[in-house]
Amino acid sequence: GAGVSQSPSNKVTEKGKDVELRCDPISGHTALYWYRQSLGQGLEFLIYFQGNSAPDKSGLPSDRFSAERTGGSVSTLTIQRTQQEDSAVYLCASSLVFPASGSSYEQYFGPGTRLTVT
Amino acid sequence: KQEVTQIPAALSVPEGENLVLNCSFTDSAIYNLQWFRQDPGKGLTSLLLIQSSQREQTSGRLNASLDKSSGRSTLYIAASQPGDSATYLCAAFRGQNFVFGPGTRLSVLP
Numbered sequence: 649g650a651g652v653s654q655s656p657s658n659k660v661t662e663k664g665k666d667v668e669l670r671c672d673p674i675s676g677h678t679a680l681y682w683y684r685q686s687l688g689q690g691l692e693f694l695i696y697f698q699g700n701s702a703p704d705k706s707g708l709p710s711d712r713f714s715a716e717r718t719g720g721s722v723s724t725l726t727i728q729r730t731q732q733e734d735s736a737v738y739l740c741a742s743s744l745v746f747p748a749s750g751s752s753y754e755q756y757f758g759p760g761t762r763l764t765v766t
Numbered sequence: 767k768q769e770v771t772q773i774p775a776a777l778s779v780p781e782g783e784n785l786v787l788n789c790s791f792t793d794s795a796i797y798n799l800q801w802f803r804q805d806p807g808k809g810l811t812s813l814l815l816i817q818s819s820q821r822e823q824t825s826g827r828l829n830a831s832l833d834k835s836s837g838r839s840t841l842y843i844a845a846s847q848p849g850d851s852a853t854y855l856c857a858a859f860r861g862q863n864f865v866f867g868p869g870t871r872l873s874v875l876p
Binding site for chain 2: 681683689691693696741753755757758759760
């Protein structure tokens with residue numbers, strides 16, 4: 649497939665456990681983004697990568713959240729010691745390049761990972 | 767801090783009607799504005815992207831306009847169809863910030 653893929657599609661975990669969410673961007677896309685969509689709320693921007701680098705991690709909700717990207721491709725979002733408020737759909741997107749003033753880009757989204765913390 | 771709002775929150779129209787969805791943003795110094803649709807339980811599909819230097823973009827029955835000075839964008843859907851039923855989101859980008867609106871939930875009745 650040529651689109652953004654995410655795994656798992658659904659994850660149910662117990663409070664306090666660690667979870668790892670995976671995103672495979674479109675081949676050749678240098679920019680990658682993670683978002684969170686909680687029930688009844690809008691999309692919350694978490695973090696983006698330019699290549700393997702994440703210049704700004706201030707969007708991550710807490711220090712329990714971390715993300716990495718290797719080889720300029722796959723990215724993982726890790727949530728340690730999960731809490732019930734972490735329950736949400738986590739969406740990943742990629743774009744050919746990271747946008748700048750005057751540049752055109754489109755973000756292509758994956759189907760998301762639905763995380764439920766019990 | 768950029769804030770994006772969308773009006774209306776929900777809209778229900780009969781098939782065939784033309785309709786307008788509204789998006790407002792507080793920081794007019796945006797680089798781009800993008801419209802998406804989201805179907806239940808699925809990710810987002812990009813519809814139209816408007817660069818800051820552009821005033822509108824068109825794709826099929828969709829037309830999006832951008833007025834940076836007033837902090838507004840509109841998505842016009844012509845001759846609506848039941849398959850257009852979805853949540854429509856706008857997103858404003860500047861610097862390192864992507865800010866999404868809460869969405870407009872559209873129902874097109876056959």
